[in-house]
Amino acid sequence: MKTLGIQPVYSAAEGAGATVNGEAIGASRTETMHCCIVLWGAQFRCSSADWGSRIGHMSECPFCLIGAGAVDRDLVAYRTENVFVIPVPWQRAKNMGHCLVLPREHVTDLYSADRNLITELFDVVARVSAAAPKAFGASGSTIQQNNTIPDQVLHHLHVHVIPRSIGDAFKQPDITTKSEIPYAARVEQAAALRAALSGL
Numbered sequence: 395m396k397t398l399g400i401q402p403v404y405s406a407a408e409g410a411g412a413t414v415n416g417e418a419i420g421a422s423r424t425e426t427m428h429c430c431i432v433l434w435g436a437q438f439r440c441s442s443a444d445w446g447s448r449i450g451h452m453s454e455c456p457f458c459l460i461g462a463g464a465v466d467r468d469l470v471a472y473r474t475e476n477v478f479v480i481p482v483p484w485q486r487a488k489n490m491g492h493c494l495v496l497p498r499e500h501v502t503d504l505y506s507a508d509r510n511l512i513t514e515l516f517d518v519v520a521r522v523s524a525a526a527p528k529a530f531g532a533s534g535s536t537i538q539q540n541n542t543i544p545d546q547v548l549h550h551l552h553v554h555v556i557p558r559s560i561g562d563a564f565k566q567p568d569i570t571t572k573s574e575i576p577y578a579a580r581v582e583q584a585a586a587l588r589a590a591l592s593g594l
């Protein structure tokens with residue numbers, strides 16, 4: 395499996411045949427999806443020179459870069475002193491607005507996090523969950539968090555807040571119904587969530 399590289403360009407295809415910079419990255423749908431998540435860097439819009447200079451003195455972890463404000467600032471829907479919120483690139487059509495709540499510092503697992511950080515993290519999770527109906531027309535939400543699950547390669551603590559609606563047929567794991575959401579659409583989701591959170 396490929397690890398995060400500089401300015402990867404991957405095909406939108408799932409499963410066997412998907413590529414990064416022309417190289418096959420996934421022998422299976424599962425592997426390819428994990429690669430796509432890992433290769434969040436492909437979502438960055440900075441030039442290769444910018445990217446190179448940034449990772450020259452920063453972690454290659456894309457969540458660290460976004461949390462530090464180095465890239466994709468307009469994707470950040472909400473920010474506290476130690477936590478930020480962004481929409482994920484791959485979402486289900488019936489669960490639009492799927493967001494991640496993450497610490498700004500590179501914490502690998504929930505059980506590695508400071509108690510105060512966990513409190514702050516889940517306070518934000520609760521706020522995002524409360525805002526999801528107004529922001530995305532959801533009836534509720536599902537909260538999900540993974541720690542070193544099989545094939546996980548991006549180890550920056552994050553909590554999923556998945557908007558839920560009646561008849562969404564949500565099931566987990568389900569990689570077959572996800573599709574890549576354009577960057578501009580995710581910026582709009584971040585703005586909708588930001589507005590909903592400001593009204594809480």
Ligand SMILES: [Zn+2]
Nearest residue numbers: 455458500550
């Ligand atoms: Zn990180």
